[in-house]
Amino acid sequence: MAIMTSIRATVVVPTFDHGPLIELAVNSALRQSVPVEVFIIGDGVPEGHKPFLRKLAAQDPRVRFFDHPKSPGRGERYRHEALLQARGEIICYLCDRDLWLPDHVAQLLHLLQNADFAHSLPLHLLPDQTLFFPLDLAHPAFRDQVITHGNRIPLSCAGHTLNFYKRMPEGWSDTPHGEPTDWHMFRKFLRLAECRCASGTLPTALTFPSPPRKAWAPETRMLELQAWQARIASPVEQQRLMLQLLQMAIRWRDHHIAGFFPA
Template structure:
């Protein structure tokens, strides 16, 4: 289990506690410190003293989020799988057990995430399917539905990559940069689990909260979830939300399909009207063409050409104009 950390201090203690309380006891926990402040270092050392399964990897501040430090630590990993935990998230007690089962037939896997609201409540925002090629292509863009703390992979698959954890390019999320390295390998098997096994407290939604407020929030959740059956109750509620969301998606899909069919019918009617107008235009053009042919015939006739030539003679032309004026000025009887 690898927990990267930088400056979340006491939040790390709660996160690590959830890692050490897994139903799978045979594990090793690597806490990778990326230029930690004093509070974070103290929290990491306290966790390490409390359990021999914990190892610390202290480092100076690395580039970006210290991704390269994670790669160095994984060179010393001995387990079959690697799971990641953010230093401000909590695992359900069966998280590792669940991912271990998924990774029996896959190289990269992730479970579903329950995201806590700062003011209370929760939702499940990250939904996708790694087995679906469309979602794998979607991850090539600025999208990600795979949080770090919900993800695991086999150590063998990681070591088969051309490059492991490394600083992400500007504008690319650290985790997504790593997942894309797996996605670039079509021979690797990937799966999405349908069970919520991680409770997340994303930092972007908590920018207005100081560390003490964030700690109070996590402690409140942690205390509630220590009650008998609390984790399973949260999972059932989350699953119910998923069912409601699926129903909403189905409703929206049916509504979109009905709208599409209505638009298709309108388009069919417009095409029929356009075809009729095209036929009328074709008939009109045929009539114009016929009239033009008749006019050309008249213009090429001997009578027309003779009259045109006589009118062009000056004397006859003036005579014709004089006769016209005379007739126009003749008094009527």
Template sequence: MTRASVLIPIHDKETTLPLAVDTVLRQSVEDVEVLLIGDGVTDGVRRVAGNLVAADRRVRFLDFPKGPFHGERYRHDAIQAADSDAIFYLCDDDLLLPDHVADLLELLEDHDLAQCLNGYLTPAGEVRLFASDLSDPHVAALHLRDDLDYNAISITGTAHTRSAYERVSRWDTTPTGFWPDRWQFRKMLAPGFRAATSARMTALQFPTSSGGRDTWEPQARTDEIVPWHTLVTSPGAQDDIDRRVREGMLRQLIEDREELATLHASLASTREYFTVQLESKETYFGELVAALRAEPAALREELDTLRGHVDRLQEIRAAQEAKIEALRERLRARRG
């Protein structure tokens, strides 16, 4: 049986696709296959895919019409068609180092889901890392929370067993608000699954969403990846990437410490602001409480004054009524 099946979703990247496939076919584990998952491919991509199939029997092309979103549901069909129980993934504009499949196959002997040290390359050639260890239950739990936008899993560089996939729901159109890889792979981070992260970065990612690449023309994307393909296919490539990872870790650590220091200063300023506001509010409410406590006494004094006026008016009224009664007596006496 084929030791590893590498699934590559394809649509319109005809110039980078041959480079990605070439790095799969150069794996130190030779018994691999490549399944190109067409999602409404362009004529150019269909031609390139056909050439790749003709050039190497290990490459197969599944030509599907354009599906919803990124055609995720076709990945299920590809898994069903795969000859291996070890399912790997790669984007059509990313690259694998020679030992990628070997590293993750070793992890998959005792795990359901595995990934290489995850990160990406900036246009300047610097490594940026998604610091994560999927074997850590705390990290796995973070991926499962819907109230956090936390994800350290990419489609490139990730692999899982067929049996693990069959224990979760199949690839299908991703719900709004999620990336396909996070939506699918996090199912294999639930309790009862075993996940792991390799200590080496053996997959190189060049995400369109970073470094302004979303504005690049296809030729610019190709021009960026060609030198990296030359590196990946040259002796000592892994040592070079390991060095870049170490440098990237240090650079990222320094930047993270700077960011934390800035955040700490911002929190301190915010705390000071709210402390002043709280003290001001406490003073205000203290005065308000004192005024409310004093108000009943003032009301009682005013009420006593009003009662005095009422009593005086009643006395005056009684005196007037007495005078009127006296006049009535005089009138009655004269009439009699």
């Protein structure tokens, strides 16, 4: 049984029906190098999955399961209600089918020392390639691009201070039809002139989008995450993975820069 210490971050894990995948996600949060608490926010979780989630919460005092009926949207108001009970200095978000490297929260804590909203290097691990979304929200052009053209920050990469969230005119709320939920919330931060933003340059959150994996059986998705979890469990493998991802990110950046300056 884990011993509760001073909480540095509250980790919000929204969930609906990804079943046992969430155990790997939550474990990656509990293995962070700084103390965290984990809020699993249920939005109409099927009855068959609830005992599993309750067991996760019973096994570790750092984990709480908030069980709610299905909302009209993605449970945005449930997230807001949970944040009113948060004890962390910062709020971090983790999709129920993603993984964090052990220093993810520590990196966000560092970035948020002089910022109100921050993110790690955004990336998507697709079945056949890795996509990066390089941006620097400290520059107005990138900030405006996210506001007007679409979200480039996966939920599992994002974080913000709890104090700034409490001062905002509106937090998590129902998302307009046809608009991505995360983008709707993140734009609330970016549209506030007083919101200081920071972009990390390290890939500490591994994201596994669902659309390319729609046809996969649950067992296949579990095997994929288990393989990645085993890889990041070793400090040596973590270092190798970080170097590999950074090299890929640099090539991705150079490719896009070349597009701006054709020969």
